[in-house]
Amino acid sequence: MDEKKIKREFILLNVGRAVHHADWNWKNIHSPFTRIHFIESGSAKIVREDHSYTLKEGHLYLTPPHTKHSYSCTGKLSLYYIHIYETLGKQLSIFDILDFPVEIKADELIIFLIKRLAAINPKLELQAYDPKDYDNSPTLIKNISQQTHTPPALEMETEGILKQILSRFLTGAADRNLDLDERILKAIHYIHSNMDKPIKIEELAQASCLTTDHFIRLFRKQMHCTPRKYINQKKIEQAQLMLLVKHISIKELAYQLGFENISYFNRLFKKIAGENPGKMQHNRSPLRLK
Known part of the structure; x- marks a missing residue:
């Protein structure tokens, strides 16, 4: 794995905690954003075209951009959500280079960092949970513009936390182009x-x-x-x-x-x-x- 080829910068769009009561049921989500979910309690499913993943307490889940998927929840569910995007550039997306694990177990440090990320970015909490709303609404533009007004110290801390979280998934990632001519x-x-x-x-x-x-x-x-x-x-x-x-x-x-x-x-x-x-x-x- 060439470290120089996989260095990327990510921008935080949304982060927060949500409690659902059998109402996290959205179909055919297809977005240019990367989604990370930390399951605090309860259970649900992320359904992709190739597989259905049952979400478990104390675990993190990664959904790469442009991955068509759906959510299914029949009971109570408490989770933290993180939506990010990769900065534009003339290179392959990191998700074109590597296959990331969908699920990893969260350790105490990562749980603390996720909660810290939400605490220092309160304005990035979703006001509506339907992806068709928050992926397509003016709120999205507002969240993007707010990044330019973040104090430098908090901006640096946010970047550091995102890298810490993504590093956990990177540990289990595999080069997806090894077999390519x-x-x-x-x-x-x-x-x-x-x-x-x-x-x-x-x-x-x-x-x-x-x-x-x-x-x-x-x-x-x-x-x-x-x-x-x-x-x-x-x-x-x-x-x-x-x-x-x-x-x-x-x-x-x-x-x-x-x-x-x-x-x-x-x-x-x-x-x-x-x-x-x-x-x-x-x-x-x-x-x-x-």
């Missing part, structure tokens, strides 16, 4: 380093020292999708996060991600993200904060 891995890094440009398959094949047809076959075999589908998926994931954390027009967003045709970008965004970028931008616009 070096030529395909090189192409993936090329894609992420050139998100702001139109990317041609022929360029990727040439960079991989393969014919275009051979490259497409090998990429599909290794990544279980075509190169074009992978490129589009990663660009739209980047677009979703940019809409949330930057004040940017749809036209400028498309151009910054290498799309020359705005109509095509809009269609692709809706196909992958499930809604038009204009609707997402309207829901989250800082101008609606009154």
Whole structure:
């Protein structure tokens, strides 16, 4: 595991404690944010497309960004929630590089740090628990803007706590690209380093020292999708996060991600993200904060 390649910065969006009474039941959550839950008492389930995880007291659970999942709770549940996002950059997400464990047992220090994180960031507590509300509301923009007004000492402490928490998951993480052909891995890094440009398959094949047809076959075999589908998926994931954390027009967003045709970008965004970028931008616009 190359330590230089996995160093990332994370921004805290939400943190707090919640008590639910069979009302933590949200379906088909698909978000550009990373979610961490600490189960204080009770039980529930996180249901992913591949598996259902029963949540246990005294354990932490990690849900990476862009992981479609649902919550199921039939009784009383007390938990702490932490929502974060990875800072934008021209590199693979840490979640593209590593497979993190879903569940880890919390120790006394981590429990203390989670409670401390909530205590020093009281304004980041959720006002509504439906992900469709807090992932799509002006409150999100407000929380992001509040990060710039945090006293330096508390900002540094917050960053330190987040790293402590993530380090526990990192201990059990595994390199997800160990079995990838070096030529395909090189192409993936090329894609992420050139998100702001139109990317041609022929360029990727040439960079991989393969014919275009051979490259497409090998990429599909290794990544279980075509190169074009992978490129589009990663660009739209980047677009979703940019809409949330930057004040940017749809036209400028498309151009910054290498799309020359705005109509095509809009269609692709809706196909992958499930809604038009204009609707997402309207829901989250800082101008609606009154």
